[in-house]
Amino acid sequence: MKKTSNDWRSHFAPGGYGVHLFPEFEKRAKDAATEVFRVKTPQEGADVVLELARSAGARKVVSVTSPLQQAAGIEAACKAAGIEFYGDRDSIAEHAPTADIGISGVEFGIAESGSVCQDVYAIESRLVSTLPPIHIVFLDSNLIVAGISDAFEIIAKVFDRGYVTLITGPSRTADIEVVLTIGVHGPIRLVVIAVDEKP
Amino acid sequence: MAEQNRNIRKEIKEKMQQEPLQVNLGKFVERYPVLRAAAMENAGDVEALREAIKKMKADTVNRIEEIADRFEAEATKRGVNVFRAANGEEVVRYILELAGRHGAKKVVKSKSMATEEIDLTRHLREHGFQVCESDMGEWIIDLAHHRPSHMVLPAIHLSRFQVSELFSKEMGREIQPDISYMIHSARDYLRKDFLNADIGITGANVGIAETGTIVLVTNEGNARFATTLPRIHVVLMGYEKLVPKITDAGLILRMLPRAATGQLLTSYTTLIGGPTPVMVQREGRWVEETREMHVILLDNNRLKAANDARFKEVYQCIRCGSCLNVCPVYGIVGGHVFGGHTYAGGIGAILTALISGMSDFEKFHELCIGCYRCTEVCPGKIDIPGLIEELRVRAVKEKGLPFITRQLFDNVMANRKVFHSLLRAASVAMKPLASGTNKTLIRHLPLFFSGLAKDRSLPAIAERPFRDRAADVIKRPENPIGRAAFFSGCTMDFVLPDTGESIVKVLQDVGYEVVFPMGQTCCGKPVSAMGDLETTRKIARINLEAFEQVQADVIISGCPTCVETLESYGELLKDDPKWRDTAAAFSAKVREFSSFVAGEYEKQGRMQKTTGGPSVTYHDSCHLKRVLGVYTEPRRLIEAAGCELREMKDPDKCCGMAGVFGLKYTELSMKILGQKMQNIKDTGAEIVACACSGCMVQIQGGLDKQVPNVRMKHVADILAESIERRKNNP
Numbered sequence: 001m002k003k004t005s006n007d008w009r010s011h012f013a014p015g016g017y018g019v020h021l022f023p024e025f026e027k028r029a030k031d032a033a034t035e036v037f038r039v040k041t042p043q044e045g046a047d048v049v050l051e052l053a054r055s056a057g058a059r060k061v062v063s064v065t066s067p068l069q070q071a072a073g074i075e076a077a078c079k080a081a082g083i084e085f086y087g088d089r090d091s092i093a094e095h096a097p098t099a100d101i102g103i104s105g106v107e108f109g110i111a112e113s114g115s116v117c118q119d120v121y122a123i124e125s126r127l128v129s130t131l132p133p134i135h136i137v138f139l140d141s142n143l144i145v146a147g148i149s150d151a152f153e154i155i156a157k158v159f160d161r162g163y164v165t166l167i168t169g170p171s172r173t174a175d176i177e178v179v180l181t182i183g184v185h186g187p188i189r190l191v192v193i194a195v196d197e198k199p
Numbered sequence: 200m201a202e203q204n205r206n207i208r209k210e211i212k213e214k215m216q217q218e219p220l221q222v223n224l225g226k227f228v229e230r231y232p233v234l235r236a237a238a239m240e241n242a243g244d245v246e247a248l249r250e251a252i253k254k255m256k257a258d259t260v261n262r263i264e265e266i267a268d269r270f271e272a273e274a275t276k277r278g279v280n281v282f283r284a285a286n287g288e289e290v291v292r293y294i295l296e297l298a299g300r301h302g303a304k305k306v307v308k309s310k311s312m313a314t315e316e317i318d319l320t321r322h323l324r325e326h327g328f329q330v331c332e333s334d335m336g337e338w339i340i341d342l343a344h345h346r347p348s349h350m351v352l353p354a355i356h357l358s359r360f361q362v363s364e365l366f367s368k369e370m371g372r373e374i375q376p377d378i379s380y381m382i383h384s385a386r387d388y389l390r391k392d393f394l395n396a397d398i399g400i401t402g403a404n405v406g407i408a409e410t411g412t413i414v415l416v417t418n419e420g421n422a423r424f425a426t427t428l429p430r431i432h433v434v435l436m437g438y439e440k441l442v443p444k445i446t447d448a449g450l451i452l453r454m455l456p457r458a459a460t461g462q463l464l465t466s467y468t469t470l471i472g473g474p475t476p477v478m479v480q481r482e483g484r485w486v487e488e489t490r491e492m493h494v495i496l497l498d499n500n501r502l503k504a505a506n507d508a509r510f511k512e513v514y515q516c517i518r519c520g521s522c523l524n525v526c527p528v529y530g531i532v533g534g535h536v537f538g539g540h541t542y543a544g545g546i547g548a549i550l551t552a553l554i555s556g557m558s559d560f561e562k563f564h565e566l567c568i569g570c571y572r573c574t575e576v577c578p579g580k581i582d583i584p585g586l587i588e589e590l591r592v593r594a595v596k597e598k599g600l601p602f603i604t605r606q607l608f609d610n611v612m613a614n615r616k617v618f619h620s621l622l623r624a625a626s627v628a629m630k631p632l633a634s635g636t637n638k639t640l641i642r643h644l645p646l647f648f649s650g651l652a653k654d655r656s657l658p659a660i661a662e663r664p665f666r667d668r669a670a671d672v673i674k675r676p677e678n679p680i681g682r683a684a685f686f687s688g689c690t691m692d693f694v695l696p697d698t699g700e701s702i703v704k705v706l707q708d709v710g711y712e713v714v715f716p717m718g719q720t721c722c723g724k725p726v727s728a729m730g731d732l733e734t735t736r737k738i739a740r741i742n743l744e745a746f747e748q749v750q751a752d753v754i755i756s757g758c759p760t761c762v763e764t765l766e767s768y769g770e771l772l773k774d775d776p777k778w779r780d781t782a783a784a785f786s787a788k789v790r791e792f793s794s795f796v797a798g799e800y801e802k803q804g805r806m807q808k809t810t811g812g813p814s815v816t817y818h819d820s821c822h823l824k825r826v827l828g829v830y831t832e833p834r835r836l837i838e839a840a841g842c843e844l845r846e847m848k849d850p851d852k853c854c855g856m857a858g859v860f861g862l863k864y865t866e867l868s869m870k871i872l873g874q875k876m877q878n879i880k881d882t883g884a885e886i887v888a889c890a891c892s893g894c895m896v897q898i899q900g901g902l903d904k905q906v907p908n909v910r911m912k913h914v915a916d917i918l919a920e921s922i923e924r925r926k927n928n929p
Contacts, residue, residue: 002476028463031463032462032463032466089478089485089487090478090484090485093478093485094485097390097394110464112241112463113463113464114463115463115464115468121475121476122476123427123475123476123477123478123487126423126427127427127478129423130420130423130424130427147453148449148452148453148463148464149446149449149450149453151449152445152446152448152449152452153446153449155445155449155470156444156445156446156449159410159412159445159470159472160277160410160472161277161410161412161472161473162470162471162472162473162475163426163469163470163471163472163475164469164470165423165467165468165469165470166464166467166468166469167466167467168462168463168464168465168466168467168468169466170466171418171419171420171466171467172418172419172466173335173336173382173418173419174352174460175334175335175336175339175352175353175354176335176339176354176357176359176362176378176381176382177219177222177223177226177358177359177378178223178226178227178230178352178355179378181378181379181382183382183383183386184335184382184385184386184418184419184420184421185333185386185389185390185393185419185420185421185424186419186420186421186423186424186466186467187420
């Protein structure tokens with residue numbers, strides 16, 4: 001899968017990130033209407049996905065893969081639960097416009113703003129994160145940086161060409177009567193599944 | 200389209216009666232400062248952040264050609280087509296050719312002020328394109344055939360009911376006026392436009408030179424669609440969006456969402472560098488191809504501004520709209536009135552002048568009342584009111600003043616005797632001056648000449664001006680600690696002579712010998728504010744001559760605007776070899792009354808809270824607080840005078856006077872004054888104090904009609920009264 005960088009991890013400033021920043025990240029993310037689930041193991045993450053799919057009545061999932069998702073066995077879990085699952089590029093292009101859930105991985109979280117940084121150079125990454133009404137992302141809860149400047153320090157090191165988005169909550173607008181309304185063009189729900197254990 | 204011949208007063212009246220605008224905008228301007236403050240809580244040192252943004256942007260504009268070349272080279276290296284467009288016509292031609300090569304006719308746009316500026320959507324439609332404005336606010340105003348009335352909230356002037364009608368008509372079914380339902384209906388309805396579009400057109404919030412990258416900041420997700428689904432992506436970006444490095448973009452992003460909407464970051468902050476993959480269907484199969492990416496750098500007079508020593512400052516703008524959100528005038532009339540073809544508010548006036556030209560600017564620039572509130576929040580620290588004044592000066596240089604104003608300035612303002620005898624005549628009979636051929640005179644002279652007074656009684660010209668009383672009140676103290684020359688200003692001289700007396704008493708009480716040079720005249724502000732620096736210089740020379748004779752240690756004024764103007768004489772006359780040195784020495788001696796007296800009280804150990812006085816609420820004059828930086832001193836003096844200080848809501852929000860503005864745009868001025876009256880009333884204080892003679896006139900006028908039991912006093916009056924009390928009860 002095409003990426004802006006295949007090695008984000010080695011560009012984190014030593015001591016500049018860690019799970020100790022997670023509570024602040026979680027608070028800020030929830031303030032921005034993100035749903036946050038912190039789990040110990042990737043398998044528990046898969047349980048969260050299935051429960052979300054069940055409660056939302058989701059029948060079709062499009063997903064790009066990440067190490068955490070692979071460890072969680074998302075594809076097998078969905079199929080076992082009778083949910084249509086599409087994971088390769090062409091089928092994602094075909095099904096993303098009608099999928100109920102898109103699943104992807106993110107590189108890190110930002111405590112200051114409750115954002116997640118996603119490398120979406122690959123077209124399939126963007127399709128799963130833009131078109132379905134629910135977007136679920138897997139995050140390593142150890143990879144939280146403190147601030148927006150720290151995030152840009154990292155991006156400055158890895159970014160030469162590509163496509164990167166900092167996502168902060170679901171899509172929103174206040175364009176009618178200055179009333180905050182969630183769910184415009186992008187996803188109506190953003191769900192972060194933060195996994196403590198390394199895959 | 201902007202009207203060719205605008206009647207601003209009529210527009211103001213209409214907007215003030217438009218309920219949706221008043222309700223939505225009122226709600227937003229009320230809520231904005233709270234949201235902004237909450238978002239700044241975890242931003243660290245906000246002042247340091249603003250300074251860093253200002254510095255980075257100022258350094259960038261100083262080498263804008265080099266930065267633009269670098270951006271172009273880096274983007275080109277990565278496969279982007281970069282085009283530098285001199286104006287809108289070139290942009291349109293470029294896009295038409297591009298679309299022609301691909302047989303593309305369907306365009307989806309995300310929000311971009313640059314495309315508004317050149318009317319891109321209209322041009323493309325005239326050439327047979329289907330153009331979808333996908334930002335919700337932009338889509339709404341597109342359906343309504345309106346222009347944006349706010350940089351961030353373009354449809355803020357419409358109600359849910361109006362939007363419901365527009366949506367029902369467009370979608371061909373009834374869309375109930377439930378906001379959430381309307382937005383979700385629009386989401387479904389517009390989805391096909393994204394999926395079918397050939398070209399996605401976006402703006403850019405930042406362009407990064409070192410990697411040829413663009414940054415998009417959105418909440419709705421439409422820009423991500425427009426850069427993901429169509430096979431061609433066109434970016435239209437003004438030169439002012441360029442920064443050198445990725446970390447510079449990070450600096451802007453720490454501030455832009457916080458200042459714009461009170462968000463820590465918007466839902467989507469996207470960096471795109473070089474063409475990215477796109478999926479297209481070929482013979483029934485999905486295949487990955489490379490999206491064409493075009494970046495158009497739009498000049499439209501921006502580069503000319505970049506090379507102007509003063510106006511390159513506009514490059515410090517990050518387009519957050521915070522200046523609009525705190526503007527007292529914008530908060531009432533919105534961007535359709537206080538705005539030009541594309542850009543609204545004070546910054547909009549400047550951008551309009553630079554981009555569209557002076558004639559568009561001249562129609563609405565007067566709505567900037569110079570209260571400097573915007574300068575407290577602007578992330579790029581732009582001197583918006585200062586730049587507007589500079590534009591006025593340039594307009595006068597180019598075109599001269601209207602004939603009658605010219606006559607008036609030459610024959611009246613530049614001649615103290617004529618000016619003062621007119622003021623004296625006014626005390627006897629204000630009426631003849633306020634009618635017939637003298638109407639223009641009334642508009643341009645200090646405002647006590649006006650007759651319009653529905654919710655505000657206008658001050659009478661005093662029977663005995665201060666200059667006739669000076670000799671009675673001036674008493675040389677024994678062993679004075681210095682000599683203070685009093686510059687009264689026209690208002691204190693002819694309208695508030697009692698306050699003039701208080702100033703003298705207070706200065707004498709702290710040990711100064713006071714002198715009042717009789718040859719002094721107007722400080723020149725009403726003339727310089729109209730852009731006429733030549734007459735201002737003549738006035739300055741009259742004052743310099745008058746003060747040269749008295750050899751004072753300090754020159755004191757109780758009017759912040761006079762202080763500013765007197766302080767500027769050195770700069771004003773720097774090219775006049777005869778007066779240069781005198782002017783510089785004069786300006787160096789000028790002191791604002793309340794801060795000067797506070798310093799003396801401090802030295803003499805008198806700056807202590809005492810009791811026994813009335814309850815007082817303090818109004819900050821815009822210029823005293825934001826230009827001269829004085830706001831703690833008057834409060835401490837009030838408490839030292841034994842008064843109980845009760846803070847009002849928004850003590851530093853303009854009272855609506857603002858010189859000529861208060862007379863010309865009476866309804867607007869009265870609405871602003873009305874808010875102030877309410878805030879004063881709510882404190883329950885017996886007295887409202889300020890340290891500015893201009894504000895005193897406006898507030899006193901409002902109190903007379905609306906809150907008659909509260910009295911208006913200058914800090915000098917309060918101090919003089921406490922001195923009197925002390926003398927009587929030692």
